[in-house]
Amino acid sequence: MLITSPNMTKPDESYAFLIATHEGLSETESHALNARLILILMNHIGDAAVLAEAMRLARDPSAV
C-alpha cells in the first residue's frame, strides 16, 4: 500500500537536496538524472502494486 500521509523525516532538507542535486545541469541532464533517480527509488520500493499505485497517482494527483 502506497504511503500518501506525511512520511519524510526531514521534508525541507530533502526537498532542498533534490533541487541542489540538479544545480548546474542542463535541462537534458536534469531529465536524465530524474530518470535515474526514479529507477533507484523504484528498486528501493520494490513492490509492483505500490509502484503502480504511485504511477497512477502521479498521472492523476486528484485520484487519491
Next chain:
Amino acid sequence: MKHDMPDRYALAFQLYPYAKSPDQAAAAPVRHPVIVVGGGPIGLATALDLGKRGVPVLLLDDHEGAGLGSRALCFAKRTLEICDRLGAAGPMLQKGVQWNLGKVFHDDRLLYEFNLLPEGGHAMPAFINLQQPWFEKFLHDAILAAQAEGAPIEIRGKNRVEGVTPATDHVALEVMTPDGPYALEAEWLIACDGARSPLRGMLGLGFEGRVFEDNFLIADVKMKADFPTERWFWFEPHFKSGDSALLHKQPDDIWRIDFQLGWNIDRAKELEPSRIRARVDAMLGPGVEYELDWCSIYTFQCRRMDRFRHGRVLFAGDSAHQVSPFGARGANSGVQDVDNLAWKLALVVQGVAPEALLDSYDTERVHGAEENILNSTRATDFITPKTPVSKMFRNAVLALAGTLPFARTVVNSGRLSLPCTYDGSVLNGADHAAMPARTRPGSPCPDAPLDGCWLLARLGRGFTLMGIGIGVPETMAAHGVTVEGLSLDPTPELVARYLGGAERGVYLIRPDQHVAARWDHLDAAAVAAALARAIGKE
C-alpha cells in the same frame, strides 16, 4: 504435361524429391486422416510426432527440402526436450553450439556479463545455436528412422496446395505438382505454412497485430577468429550500425551478426556486399579475416490469429503467431504448438477423445502466444524506444546497469524463451498446496536424473502416472486410455522439483509431459476423473 514449379528459395538440403504418387491418378480424391501443409521445422515435427503416435500423416511441401539460410538459430531447452522425445535431439546437441555466457554493451562500454547458469540435473542444456536447415534435416532424419520402424509418415515434395475447401467431415485440397494438379481430402488439416501462410489467406482468416517499423540485417560470417562462444549484445553500438547489434556463434565457424538498421533504408543498397563488409569491419575491428556466408534483411511483426482452430483446420507455428526475434520465441514456440497438438489430435483421430479436446489446443497455445508476444514486444520497446521519454528511461537504465545490479534486471535484450505453463486450462485437475509451484497443473515437467537415465526420457509416450515415494500400478486403464505407471524413489531433485513440503506425490502427466493433476496419495477414482478431464471428456 509438365508444369513448371520454380523454387521460391534455394535449398540447403534436398530431403524429399518429388515423386509421383498413386493418389494423383486416383479416380476420386483420396482421403487421408491428417494432412500437414509445410515442411519447415513445425510441419516436420508435427508429422514426426503424429507418426510416432501411430496416426497416418501426409506432409505436403511446395519445395523438396530445407531452405538455405541460418534463420531460426537459438533452440531452447524445452524444444530440445521435445525433440528428444521425438528421437531427434542427439545430432542437434552434437552439431549445435552450447553457450551460457552473455555480454551486454552500451556504445563501447561493457555494462555487465550474465551466465545462464542452467540448473543442474537436466539432460538438455539451456540453449543451443544451430542453423535452421540443420534443425530441419535432423527432424527429417528422425522421420526416416521412424518410417523404418513403421511410423505411417509420408512426405510429398513439390506438392503445392492451391485450393482449400472446408466441409463438415473433411477438408478438400487442390494440389499442384510438376505433373499437374490433383485433389486430396483430409479429415484434419494442419497449416504449418509459415508467417505468410497461403492457407490462412485462402481461408480469408485475419492475422492482426503490431508491425514494428524496423529493418534487421542478418550477416552470417565465416571466420576463424578467436572470439569466445558468448552472446554479445550492443545497445547504440560504437561502430554506428543502428540502435542495436548482436553477435552469436553458430556451428562451422560461422557467426551470426544482427544489425538493426532502422526503418527508412534502401534494401538493395544495404544488401550490397561492400556495404555489409563495411559494417562488419567496423564491428570486428581491423585485421579480422572473414567471408560473408549468408545475408538477409527482415522486418518483423508481433501478431497472432484470433483462434488457432478453425473447424478441421488447425494452425501451428508462424502461420498462427509471429513474434519479434528477441528472446528466441519463434520456432521454439512453434515446437511447443506441435507438442501440444499431436497427442490431442492422435486421441481424436483414434476415437478416444471428443473433438472438443482440440479446442484446448486453441486456448492453451493462444495463452502461450500471448505470453510470447508480450515478452518480445517489451524487449522490442526496450531495444528501440518509441518516444523521447522512453529513450531517456532506457538510457537511464543502461547508465545504472554498469554499477548497480538491480538495473540489470530491467535491461531487456530479449528474455530467453521459457516453456509455457497452462495456468487455468480446462484440462487441469487437482493441485496440492504443499507441492512446488513449478510443477503445478499445466506446467511442463522439469527433468531430473534417475538411476542411469533421465526422468523426461520415461515420460511422453502416452499418459503417465508417476508415484514418488509411493507405488503406483504398472498400468491403469480408464476412458479408453492406458496410463503407464512409473514408481520412483525420492531423489534430492525429485523432492525439490515435485514434492516440496509433501511426503510423497502422485502425478498424472500428459503425453506432452505437462502435469495434468497431482495428489499426495493414490486414489484410482480421482486419477480416472482427472484423466477424463485431461482428454476433454468432462
